[in-house]
Amino acid sequence: MMEEKKPDRRTLKTRKAIYNVLIDLLTQKELHKVTVQEISDTADINRTTFYKHFLDVYDLYDKLEQDILIDWGMLVLEMQDLRSKDFFDKLVNYVDKNRNVFRMVFGSYAPGQLRIRFEKLLEGLLQKIEAEKKGTDIKNIKLSYQTSYRAQGCIAILTRWIEDEPAQSKDFVVKVLSELDSSVEKVM
Numbered sequence: 001m002m003e004e005k006k007p008d009r010r011t012l013k014t015r016k017a018i019y020n021v022l023i024d025l026l027t028q029k030e031l032h033k034v035t036v037q038e039i040s041d042t043a044d045i046n047r048t049t050f051y052k053h054f055l056d057v058y059d060l061y062d063k064l065e066q067d068i069l070i071d072w073g074m075l076v077l078e079m080q081d082l083r084s085k086d087f088f089d090k091l092v093n094y095v096d097k098n099r100n101v102f103r104m105v106f107g108s109y110a111p112g113q114l115r116i117r118f119e120k121l122l123e124g125l126l127q128k129i130e131a132e133k134k135g136t137d138i139k140n141i142k143l144s145y146q147t148s149y150r151a152q153g154c155i156a157i158l159t160r161w162i163e164d165e166p167a168q169s170k171d172f173v174v175k176v177l178s179e180l181d182s183s184v185e186k187v188m
Helices: 009-025 036-043 047-053 057-079 084-097 099-106 112-134 141-163 170-187
Strands: none
Touching (some): 009 057, 036 047, 057 084, 084 170, 141 170
């Protein structure tokens, strides 16, 4: 069996710079309007370096999306056993730490699939937690609608927070999310 070669620090640094440029550009324009030349110029690399890592802008976006979804999946696994306030605290801290990514995801120029996937991950997590708490089938249709409502509300608050300048404090957002969610949970 061949041993998988780990990328060196320079490769990782270059990829991160390219990812960050694409993330920033997708807060300003649609993906189909982003060029390799623009990414290369902004990341301060040459086009050859870009093509050593990616086939084109769409390949770059696909790999960025894949990395983001893996990161979110890991977060979801960490959050599944947390109490409500701790859940929202961890979620808000994660969003704050990755604010530039969420500006892209929640922005008007981002390809819609990434936002939808984030929503589905959050909704699925809430549905799993609630089904276990109530001892009901995870496929319960009423539960599905309720957790969809909760996830969409959470996304709306996070989107508003990301878009607000100056942004409210993390503690404020955690408090708002926790209070709203506990009100919804009482009705469920």
